[in-house]
Structure formats: C-alpha cells, structure tokens
Amino acid sequence: MTRAALFFLLSAAGYAATPCITATPACTEFVNLGEGSSRGLIYRTFSLTSRNEKITRALVVIHGANRDADNYFRTSLAAAFLADALEDTVVIAPRVASAAGSCHDALAAGEVSWNCSLWRSGGNAASDGKLTSFDFVDQILRQLAKKTIFPNLKTIVVAGHSAGGQFVTRYEMANRVHETLGVPVSYVVSNPSSYAWLDSTRPTGEVTSCTNYDRWPYGMQNITGYASRQTAEELKKQLASRPTTYLLGEIDILPLGGFDSSCSAMAQGPTRLARGQAFARLVAEKLNVKSQVTIVPLCGHNARCMFTAEVALPLLFPKP
Secondary structure: OOHHHHHHHHHHOOOOOOOOOOOOHHHEEEEEOOOOOOEEEEEEOOOOOOOOOOOOEEEEEEOOOOOOHHHHHHHHHHHHHHOOOOOOEEEEEEEOOOOOOOOOOOOOOOEOOEOOOHHHHOOEEOOOOOOEHHHHHHHHHHHHOOOOOOOOOOEEEEEEEOHHHHHHHHHHHHOOOHHHOOOOEEEEEEOOOOOOOOOOOOOOOOOOOOOOOOEOOOOOEOOOHHHHHOOHHHHHHHHHHOOEEEEEEOOOOOOOOOOOOOHHHHOOOOOHHHHHHHHHHHHHHHHOOOOEEEEEOOOOOOHHHHHOOOOOHHHHOOOO
C-alpha cells in the first residue's frame, strides 16, 4: 500500500495528522463565501474539511489592524502549546485582507478584499457588496459545527485583540449563528479601542461637541453592515445572553498601537483599559448581566503578552 493510500484510509477512519504549526502556506486553506467564487484565507492547525475525531475545542483568533493573520497564528500556537492544547484544539486565524483604500494586501484569485477599516465592525466587502466581514466568521463557525468533520467538538472560542477585539465585541452581539450551531460559543474581547455603546451616556460626560459619538460602530444609532439586519434592542439582547470575557491589559494605558483618539472613542474613556472597564460596568447596569473582566498583570497593548498569560489560557482553551 502506498503512503498516500494509507493516509487516505487513516483520514477516512477519523485519525488526524499532527497539527500544522508554521505560519506558512502549508498551514492555510480557503473558506468559500457566498454563492459565487469569493473566498477567504485562514491559517489553521487542522483542515476544516477532513474528518477529525480528536478535536474537542476550536479557537478562532481575529488579528489586529495590520491584518497580520500569520503573526496572530504564531501567537495562538504559543498559547495552545502553553495550554497543552495543540493536539485536541483546532486553532484558526482568518486573514481579513484588503486591497482597498489605504490597504495594499496582495490577494489570491477570488480572495475577498474587505473594506480597509469597516471590516472590524462587520462592514461590506470592497470586492463583493453582498458579503460582510462577519459573514466570513459565520462560515468558519458553521464549518466547525459540522458533525461529519468534527464529531467530538464541544466548545468554540472566538477571540480578538486590538482591532480584532473591536471585531469580536461587535460580532458577539450581532452574529446570527450563535444559537444555531449546536456547539457552545464564548467570546474573548481583548484591548479594543472602542465598543458599540448601549445608550447615549458616556463615562466622560459632555459629548455635545462630538456629532458621531453615538453612531455605529461607536454606538447604537445608524447601524450599518451586517449588524443593520437587526434592531438595537435585538443586539442588546444577544449581548446579554452570550458568554463574553473582557480581557484587559493592566498597563494598556498609553496611546500606542493604533489607539483611537477620535472624539467618539475618547468619550468612552482616556485609555483602552478604562474603556473596557467602563463598558463592562455599562453591560452590568443596563442589561443586568455580570460581565467577566479579567485583568492581565503587567501586559500593555501586546497580543502575545495577553494571549499567553496564565490567566488567559483557561479562557482561550476551556475544558470541554
């Protein structure tokens, strides 16, 4: 029997290969999106199309503003190694690439070009107006939930840092697949520069000079993109019902790493740490939900520090 035939038989029987742990093309595949030829690239430790009975967890990590999915894949691999989770967790880092506006990513044939800035709040793609960036993650989650591929999957975590944290905080409240998957999903929101505020109040008080402070993605007015398919009240209800942890760096208190200093963001607080703490309090007060806030000691605005911290590992790799 040839090696290729043996590999096919083992795969068909549910025996997985070892995890792919290099941020190279060998550890990537494309996810088909929509009804046409559009597709999105992901880095992953195991294929999303080959049956794998060993997998009990999935971690989907959204990159920051630099759209550097390869670096976030490396960080996620480091976290999985520390959690002793490489063998039973499929780790995925989608590349939300863009060749629009001031973004100049090189795209493969059919790869979607997302809006250079609106991708982080579920905006429509620049190359395919029927798709939004949130549809990309919807499709990844649907694929993970297929029992024919991952029959023993028990939990999915969607996490993001910085601009990825902005993506996840809004995706958590807006996505329409959470209750349909048959697999529990939790969310880890790490150090975003802003949140979709739930009402017109702000921690800093006076905002009359800031005309856009309460508009999406900073607030619940004039909602656009994927989230516009639901009302503000529906978004709030979903936010209240879905398990979310706000993972905040103890020393993420400097205007570094693409810090949003617009008046709309500054109305939410002077630093990312302050904004995260204030938003968690708002969720608790307005929605009567005790938000889980985890402060990562001695971490600033650094995804590797945040996601490999001891307090973060149980959140990213919960026990099935």
